[in-house]
Amino acid sequence: MQKKTLLDGQKIQITIKRLCHQLIENHDDFANTVLIGIQPRGIFLADRIHQDLEQILKNKKILKGNLDITFFRDDFRRKDGLVTASSNSINFIIEGKKVILIDDVLWTGRTIRAALDALLAYGRPEKVELLVLIDRRFSRHLPIEPDYIGHQVDSLNSQQVKVTWASEGSEDKVILISEPPLPKLA
Template sequence: MQKKCILSAQEITRTLERLAYEIIERHGDCEKLALVGIQRRGVDVAARLREVLSARLGKKVPLGSLDINLYRDDWTSLDSQPMINKTEFPFSVDEAEIVLVDDVLFTGRTIRSALEAILDYGRPRRVELLVLVDRGHRELPIHADYVGKMVNTGRDEHVNVLVTERDGEDAVVLLQN
């Protein structure tokens, strides 16, 4: 299997800076804004994005985490049981302007599950999607409002986002057969 680096650690940092500015451009003072990271690496990306936004805005942006495992449409056909992670909303979902954060957008099924899960906690004013990498191949009519990098991939290829918090390094790699 061949590995190709798509984003280096430095490029990830620059990409998150750019995405933060795009959010500020769209949301102004970000008064009702909250970030929600999808477990697992989406939470890590969201935490880093929060740091950038909070520094630029001079105030802490609320951050939540969301586990979508019980909302997946394939959980009954998985070979193994899903590992359940923490869902936490330290803010009211009702009327919030949520930016849902994930590492890679592929078929759209994870995002569909996330939207369903969020609605179990309240009714946000708006939900936008931010992804570090969009690799195409959608099965559902879902698109990201903020994209770090678009990567054309084959269906048999994989995009792995590595984060220091979990993997000991920052990188986005494309694995090709």
């Protein structure tokens, strides 16, 4: 197994700050904008974005929630064993608000499609935008594109992009994992 570090510590922090400033540029004081982290992996990035935005905007209260998409996925019945859902933590209505969906890696687009379906249980937003740390841009199964991109990666479907966070006991890091090619038979 080959591992290549795409982003780590300082580079991730700089990327998150850049994304925050892009959000401020488009949403000003966040009076009508909410952040929604997609569970399970997008919540770590959403927490960091939320924390940095409130620090940059001098403790302005920005609404943030976490959205579970387990039963909205098109593949949840295909998995062996019981499916365990996470809990939603959205204590506000999104009706008429601008929503920024946040996830760590955009790959096929299926997670985002499920999130859009799940989001409607909380009202009809004025607008939905997508922010991702990593965009695996040549792997889409659905026509979904992010509005805010931390880093783009051209990868094969056989490769995996793994994001780890200091807040979950690891370190801030994005790794591209590849299986070594099979040896050629003579």
